Amino acid sequence: MRTIVCDLRGVAADCVTVDALARIHLAARRAGVDLDVRHASPELKELLVFTGLSGVLGVEPRREPEEREELLGREEERELDDPPA
Template sequence: MDRPGTDLAVVAALARMRLAARRTGNRVRLRGATPELRQLLELTGLAGEFEWEPEEGEESGGIQE
């Protein structure tokens, strides 16, 4: 994540993807998300809308703080 405008565009695209998935009865699972993306989704209140594939050393079930 280099620029704030780019960061917000990524969050907006993920939000639209999540909405489209919900409308069709599907879910979105994020894998390999950077810590910065995770933090940004937390700040925007969207982190709970996604399933997170656990990273190495992380337990299944969500974001490790």
């Protein structure tokens, strides 16, 4: 299958860009061609996530790891008169 590479370096993160990418993706799909989106800015990636197109276009934003308590080696606190489970 053929692939079109779409370099988004320097492209504005706005609704016009999102619309254009959606149309290009649809045209490529109808023609039986894959679309490879590269170098999207973090702002554009977030906008694509917001519009639901990030998965379709294969553009995923960088995510910070979730803050969560590390439970390894720790026991839950309990009252002294509670029987162990």
